[in-house]
Amino acid sequence: MKRHDRALTVLAVVVVMLALGGATLAQDPVFEIQAPGGEAYYPVATPESATFTGSISIQQTAFPDGGSVPAETSGYSLGVAHDPAILSINTAITVVTSTSGEAVEFEVVNIYFDGVTQGVVYDFLLDWSLSLVVATPVLEIEYQLQAGVLTGATSSSSTTLNVVNTLGDPPVDNVMVVDGASVPAVPVDGTLILTPYEGSQFIRGDVTQNGSLDVADGIGVLNYLFLSTTTTCFNALDADDTGNVSISDAVRILCAVFCPGSPAPEGPYPGCGVDVATDGGSCNAFASCP
Incomplete structure (x- = not known):
């Protein structure tokens, strides 16, 4: 075999060995x-x-x-x-x-x-x-x-x-x-x-501002609508985030508490947050949030 051909053969074998060896080297995690x-x-x-x-x-x-x-x-x-x-x-x-x-x-x-x-x-x-x-x-x-x-x-x-x-x-x-x-x-x-x-962070649906959702929150919406009670956080009552408070918000809250599979209030829920929508809602103060 000519020296040139032998050199090429040896080089080819080395390349194959390196390729095969590289495939079997342990890879770091x-x-x-x-x-x-x-x-x-x-x-x-x-x-x-x-x-x-x-x-x-x-x-x-x-x-x-x-x-x-x-x-x-x-x-x-x-x-x-x-x-x-x-x-x-x-x-x-x-x-x-x-x-x-x-x-x-x-x-x-x-x-x-x-x-x-x-x-x-x-x-x-x-x-x-x-x-x-x-x-x-x-x-x-x-x-x-x-x-x-x-x-x-x-x-x-x-x-x-x-x-x-x-x-x-x-x-x-x-x-x-x-x-x-x-x-x-x-x-x-x-x-x-x-x-x-601006104002305060809040938890949507938490009308009583105690950090949890229960029947008192649904009743709180009804009291606001029909007994003219006041609130420091309109957004908390707006459970469906429409920019308005209506009886549907009370239903949304009560169903979230008692009806399996029913949707929870819109965000921010269940943690504190803000309403970035420009729908006219506001929250001046909320006892359970900064």
Whole structure:
């Protein structure tokens, strides 16, 4: 065989071996570190009075070699940044535990003006580990809205919470610990929608403003219609969110309480929120909401 032909043959064999070998190499599991997101409401005049609580979560999204056996993790580190002109952090609390509720043995949380970092080792003796096949909250953060750019705003805006490797000195990496080795995590940023409101947040259908829905709320609508009782939150009585209060709102509430399968009041329900519709409704004060 000619030297040139032999060289080509050897090269071809090497390429095939690399290709086959690459197909059989163990693939690292893939983990996502997911920043919080959602919607936060704030008073137009005093945005700095509003807070938003969200959790950073971790989830394994791919398994080695296309299998289904989850990787057991023994710790991790992460960092999540925010825009300091929009947000600050009040508290950041480690919430990850063992499946039996045992607290982690080592955790360090550092809060910065523009973000937060966390480092966790579950157990130094490796007595327990965690598989994270579903999104698992690991750090609960309370954000405080800032004054300034939000003051006087009349429409919703958004800000991004970024999973980053740049916070701290030295910077903290986003990694998982699996079998004693560090596995880089995939960052998943979160978006926080900021919605201004006037008056008070409320729970639709909760006429008595006690934080729950019961027969007294349906009766409260009837009393408003036929006995001329007053309310500090018209929107709470408008259970179907039509911009008007009628007997159908009382029926909607009573059926939600007593009729299986009947629809609940329109949003915001069952938690506090605001009415973004321009239907003439208002809520000046609501005892169970900020």
